[in-house]
Amino acid sequence: MTRFIPLAAALLAASVFGSAHAADPTPPTAWYWHNWTDHDGVSHMTRCPFHDYDLKTMSKPAGPQWQDHVHEGNAHIISTVQPAHWDGSWHPDPKVQWIIPLKGSWYVTAMDGKKVVMGPGDVSLGEDQMSRRDAKGHIGHFAGNIGDGPVTLMVIQTDEQPTVDKPCRFH
Template sequence: MAAAVIVCVAVPVASGRAADAPPPRPTMWYWHNWTDHDGISHMTKCPVRDFDLKTMSAPAGPQWQDRLKSGPAQVIFTVQPAHWNGAWHPDPKVQWIIPLRGTWYVTAMDGHKVVMGPGEVSLGEDQLSRKDPQGHIGHDAGNVGDGPVELMVVQTDEVPTVDRPCRFG
């Protein structure tokens, strides 16, 4: 009787794919505070998924990049004191808001409240909202907890739109 011999060879494969194949395209998420045709603001969770794998600056290795739009922007770092509340107001410009430390919330005029912590991203675009019967306009925002909240805000030169949730991504 012949004996069967089984040979196992370890082949490096990253995450179940061939070593030369690029990793799968990532998907990231952001919250979009947008305005509808009636002037009411809403919060919608939106994907960012049009990534290209390329270097930002040679000789650095490639990384996934999704360049939403090029143009002038201003970066602002803010520290909101403990228990800060911004009351009802529209965003001053179309702006990306990224909490760096602490937790804050945004409540849209439709009542949808989103609580965000470090690393989450929000796009504020409620400039075209209109006062409702309660006098609310734009959004209400404030801190959660007893500490300050640190945010990075990137204000853009984008023109605010209506009825275009998730227009980036």
């Protein structure tokens, strides 16, 4: 398993669980949605666990916290605000990227028809770059906003290479 950069790890950990604390010796399990592609080029959404936590400090003298190091390498961190009623149409993710809603709700629909609605506290891994256009012209995923307001997302684009047939590869 590869390791994760500290800033992105802190954002991710803060958004996926808040009930586990350092006094509890049992490592937590947190969840993310993985938009992955199978060998036929069809994208899917699968709920996946983070569960390889170590209890340690990120920076002394701060107390220990549960950390699951997922990736180490280059990353681009983008804050994006999608206007009200934003329509993402069918498209693959531009990079293997973590997407964390900060304000508002949005949805992702995979090519297999599974639709997942996410809001603040949810995490999604977009990895559908290897999808192939189907008979309906769909490729990747369809995304859009829920409700009448804008949606603010934190996007962490990684240098990971996209994979095929590896749902939940970051666990």
